[in-house]
Amino acid sequence: MVVIGSGPAGVAVAERLYKERPSVTIAIIERGSTLLRRHFYTNGALIGERDRFLARHQVCPWEGDLDEGGALLPALGGRGIVGGSQLHRFYASDLTLWPNGLWPLTEGELDPYFREAETRLLGGSRCGGPAQEYVCESLANLHARHPPCGPAVDTERRPSVGLPHHSSVERLLALLDMDRAAPSRRLRIFTDTRAVRLVADPARPRHMSRVRCVPAGEPGGAHFDVHGGAFVLAASAVESARLVLVSGVQALNGMSTNVGRYLMEHVYCRGYLDVSRHQKIPPGPINVFVPPQSAALENRFQVEICSVTHPADGRSVLRVTGSAAMDPQRQNRVTLSPDRVDGHGVPRASTVLRLSPGDERRKMSLLRGLQNIAALLGGSWLAPPAVMPRGASYHEAGTLRIAQSPAEGAAAPDGSLFGWDNVFTGDASAFPSVGVANPILTITAMGYRLADRLASRLGIFERA
Numbered sequence: 161m162v163v164i165g166s167g168p169a170g171v172a173v174a175e176r177l178y179k180e181r182p183s184v185t186i187a188i189i190e191r192g193s194t195l196l197r198r199h200f201y202t203n204g205a206l207i208g209e210r211d212r213f214l215a216r217h218q219v220c221p222w223e224g225d226l227d228e229g230g231a232l233l234p235a236l237g238g239r240g241i242v243g244g245s246q247l248h249r250f251y252a253s254d255l256t257l258w259p260n261g262l263w264p265l266t267e268g269e270l271d272p273y274f275r276e277a278e279t280r281l282l283g284g285s286r287c288g289g290p291a292q293e294y295v296c297e298s299l300a301n302l303h304a305r306h307p308p309c310g311p312a313v314d315t316e317r318r319p320s321v322g323l324p325h326h327s328s329v330e331r332l333l334a335l336l337d338m339d340r341a342a343p344s345r346r347l348r349i350f351t352d353t354r355a356v357r358l359v360a361d362p363a364r365p366r367h368m369s370r371v372r373c374v375p376a377g378e379p380g381g382a383h384f385d386v387h388g389g390a391f392v393l394a395a396s397a398v399e400s401a402r403l404v405l406v407s408g409v410q411a412l413n414g415m416s417t418n419v420g421r422y423l424m425e426h427v428y429c430r431g432y433l434d435v436s437r438h439q440k441i442p443p444g445p446i447n448v449f450v451p452p453q454s455a456a457l458e459n460r461f462q463v464e465i466c467s468v469t470h471p472a473d474g475r476s477v478l479r480v481t482g483s484a485a486m487d488p489q490r491q492n493r494v495t496l497s498p499d500r501v502d503g504h505g506v507p508r509a510s511t512v513l514r515l516s517p518g519d520e521r522r523k524m525s526l527l528r529g530l531q532n533i534a535a536l537l538g539g540s541w542l543a544p545p546a547v548m549p550r551g552a553s554y555h556e557a558g559t560l561r562i563a564q565s566p567a568e569g570a571a572a573p574d575g576s577l578f579g580w581d582n583v584f585t586g587d588a589s590a591f592p593s594v595g596v597a598n599p600i601l602t603i604t605a606m607g608y609r610l611a612d613r614l615a616s617r618l619g620i621f622e623r624a
């Protein structure tokens with residue numbers, strides 16, 4: 161099994177296959193290096209440090225609308241090493257709510273995978289104490305509460321500076337340790353290795369045989385091929401679609417014309433609320449979220465409230481961030497740049513991501529919601545809520561979405577790309593709608609589900 165990308169998506173597929181199917185050997189191809197062995201605990205004072213780390217290491221390999229604020233973090237563990245203070249299930253209603261983005265699976269089907277993801281990922285401690293309780297009580301009518309915590313949670317609810325979770329890189333390195341101790345090796349991780357093209361098998365219709373790779377930091381370096389029985393695309397929604405498009409295979413086997421289409425992310429709005437002179441908010445860490453207030457499309461947004469320290473004077477500030485869903489639209493898409501290539505001669509991805517009238521209404525509703533939260537909490541805006549550049553949510557989705565037919569999506573409900581028997585979408589590119597929840601937990605649950613589908617087809621791949 162060849163997995164391209166080592167973020168939360170690639171790790172989920174690999175860890176489940178490795179543990180459940182002892183006959184499988186797995187290669188993971190990752191363009192970045194090992195930058196961190198644990199992830200940043202993203203809360204409180206550490207947020208500034210985390211953001212500086214991100215600014216130093218992230219790269220934006222695409223152009224167009226989404227490059228205004230988005231980027232990849234080429235590293236073992238992907239963006240999972242900096243994200244994860246909010247790990248939510250995809251809200252069940254979002255599976256069926258979006259007229260143009262119905263999921264070909266049910267909440268019940270996903271439930272066991274969510275439970276497993278929660279067991280593996282959530283853990284550590286939670287914010288507690290009077291500050292956290294004050295904010296939850298002030299926003300009780302909006303159902304504000306602490307983000308989900310795992311079974312290992314500190315039940316005393318003692319104040320904590322973060323919400324540790326078991327991140328992609330930690331789980332992958334643990335898997336590698338386990339493999340090193342095993343009598344025969346089954347896991348190979350290629351870091352600093354860029355996948356540039358999938359290559360079809362001339363002898364077997366509907367099958368890829370290998371992925372062409374180049375050393376990531378060496379333009380002009382010699383390429384090599386990694387062969388496999390099956391291939392999982394887990395390079396992020398933009399990069400996974402680019403890999404398919406750049407491989408020049410979409411004309412083969414009646415592939416769907418939806419490859420690259422239905423690109424989405426969250427409309428991201430953020431403000432900073434100064435609560436340093438607030439008489440009632442006690443000192444202490446805060447990490448609270450406010451779920452969507454109803455199933456009306458206009459209200460499909462979620463708000464996160466997090467204590468941060470002002471970088472200049474150390475004042476206590478609340479960072480208030482809203483993520484609103486986007487309508488799935490066919491014209492929002494990833495294509496190949498007609499004239500620009502990267503250092504390896506590969507066409508850059510070009511992104512189109514425009515808001516629909518419904519998105520605009522939802523955005524305005526979100527901005528009103530943020531003002532309402534500020535009024536309920538008190539304090540004054542240090543920076544009033546503003547819409548962040550496109551891409552800034554880092555929650556891209558769609559592009560190879562699963563659907564019942566090629567007319568509606570690019571992949572079958574089991575994740576296999578239409579037209580191909582052994583290529584699978586393993587990241588948020590598979591999402592038919594982006595919904596409201598932060599994606600890591602859903603990406604992980606979907607990764608476990610995909611691993612089970614792959615396992616049930618192992619015989620087919622072995623014969624390849």
Ligand SMILES: Cc1cc2nc3c(=O)[nH]c(=O)nc-3n(C[C@H](O)[C@H](O)[C@H](O)COP(=O)(O)OP(=O)(O)OC[C@H]3O[C@@H](n4cnc5c(N)ncnc54)[C@H](O)[C@@H]3O)c2cc1C
Nearest residue numbers: 165167168169191234238239243244245246355598599600
């Ligand atoms: C600061 C920050 C905070 C966040 N907070 C949260 C949060 O609290 N909760 C949440 O759910 N989400 C959060 N996110 C979003 C979350 O990190 C992403 O949604 C998630 O990492 C996506 O997982 P992925 O595996 O699909 O992609 P990625 O994590 O981007 O991993 C893709 C990997 O593929 C590699 N790759 C790409 N192209 C190639 C190629 N051609 N060849 C080889 N390798 C390749 C990349 O280097 C990367 O390592 C946050 C993101 C950021 C940046």
